[in-house]
Amino acid sequence: xxxxxxxxxxxxxxxxxxxxxxxxxxxxxxxxxxxxxxxxxxxxxxxxxxxxxxxxxxxxxxxxxxxxxxxxxxxxxxxxxxxxxxxxxxxxxxxxxxxxxxxxxxxxxxxxxxxxxxxxxxxxxxxxxxxxxxxxxxxxxxxxxxxxxxxxxxxxxxxxxxxxxxxxxxxxxxxxxxxxxxxxxxxxxxxxxxxxxxxxxxxxxxxxxxx
Ligand code: AMP
Numbered sequence: 001x002x003x004x005x006x007x008x009x010x011x012x013x014x015x016x017x018x019x020x021x022x023x024x025x026x027x028x029x030x031x032x033x034x035x036x037x038x039x040x041x042x043x044x045x046x047x048x049x050x051x052x053x054x055x056x057x058x059x060x061x062x063x064x065x066x067x068x069x070x071x072x073x074x075x076x077x078x079x080x081x082x083x084x085x086x087x088x089x090x091x092x093x094x095x096x097x098x099x100x101x102x103x104x105x106x107x108x109x110x111x112x113x114x115x116x117x118x119x120x121x122x123x124x125x126x127x128x129x130x131x132x133x134x135x136x137x138x139x140x141x142x143x144x145x146x147x148x149x150x151x152x153x154x155x156x157x158x159x160x161x162x163x164x165x166x167x168x169x170x171x172x173x174x175x176x177x178x179x180x181x182x183x184x185x186x187x188x189x190x191x192x193x194x195x196x197x198x199x200x201x202x203x204x205x206x207x208x209x210x211x
Contacts, residue, residue: 001024001026001081001104001105001209002081002082002101002102002103002104003017003020003081003084003103003105003106003107003209004083004084004087004088004103004105004106004107004183005017005083005085005086005107005109006106006107006108006109006179006180006183007108007109007110007111007194008109008111008113008116008169008172009116009165009168009169009172010111010115010116010117010119010120010123010165011109011110011111011194012111012119012198012201013030013085013086013109014030014032014033014085014086014132015138015139015198016107016109016198016201016202016205017030017083017085019202020083020202020205020206020209021083023206024081024083025080026077026078026080026081026082026083027078027082027083028082028083028085029069029072029073029078029082029083029084029085029087030084030085030086030087031060031065031068031069031084031085031086031087031089032054032086033086033130034068034072035049035050035054035060035068036050036125036130037129037130040127040128040129045064045068049064054159055158055159055164056159056164056167057159057165057166057167057168057170057171058167058171059089059090059171059175062090062092062093062096065087065089065093066092066093066096069084069087069093069097070096070100073100073101084097088179089175089176089179090175090176090179091178091179091182093179094179094182094183103183103186103188104188104209105188105190105208105209106183106189106190107190107192107205107208107209108180108189108190108191109192109194109201110191110192110193110194110195111194111195112195113169115194115195116165116169117162117165117166118136119134119136119137120160120165121160121162121165122134122135122136122137123135123156123157123160124141124145124154124155124156125154125155125156125157126147126149126152126154126155127152127154127155128150128152129147129149129150131147131148131149131150133147133148138198141154190208190209190211192204192205192208
């Protein structure tokens, strides 16, 4: 199955997409995670994406993001399906993707700005592997504020400041939300209540893709 997880930053796309990918045995592809990993590895593209765009709450230009996703979707493991998380985020990206792959379902995680701000402020990231944890809900780190795998101190990212979160929400409404209409017209959109607890949300997602 070819699936997209859609929604505001902080809606829970990463957590839900990872779980579903594991269950369906297909790769989970997050453009945000790819940019972060490239940044933590001090890769040139990662540093540019971070310094010029995502530390300010802005989107990385379509040309860079599309090239990145094209390479990833050309890898063999995507042949039996994939889950995209955080891509596409613009109409240009959605039309670019439509030329590469057909989609089975687009899952829209619906959540209020208030919940998003609370969730993002509670997030912590491993500066080595890029794994994301939460201090207020699952997945919480097992011990103190350490990465379960790398055992090093988790950090608060610079795009987690309240003013930056507000900027990201503004960008979402202006540039990303219109992509929903695009998928609504294609008849592949499923809406999920993302204010719910993680497990209940997951059950609704599984039900929606089986319907
Ligand atoms: P995320 O973790 O998905 O919220 O992504 C973190 C940041 O990476 C975003 O705020 C953007 O700056 C950048 N990014 C991730 N995915 C995309 C995309 N599809 N298009 C443009 N920028 C992106």
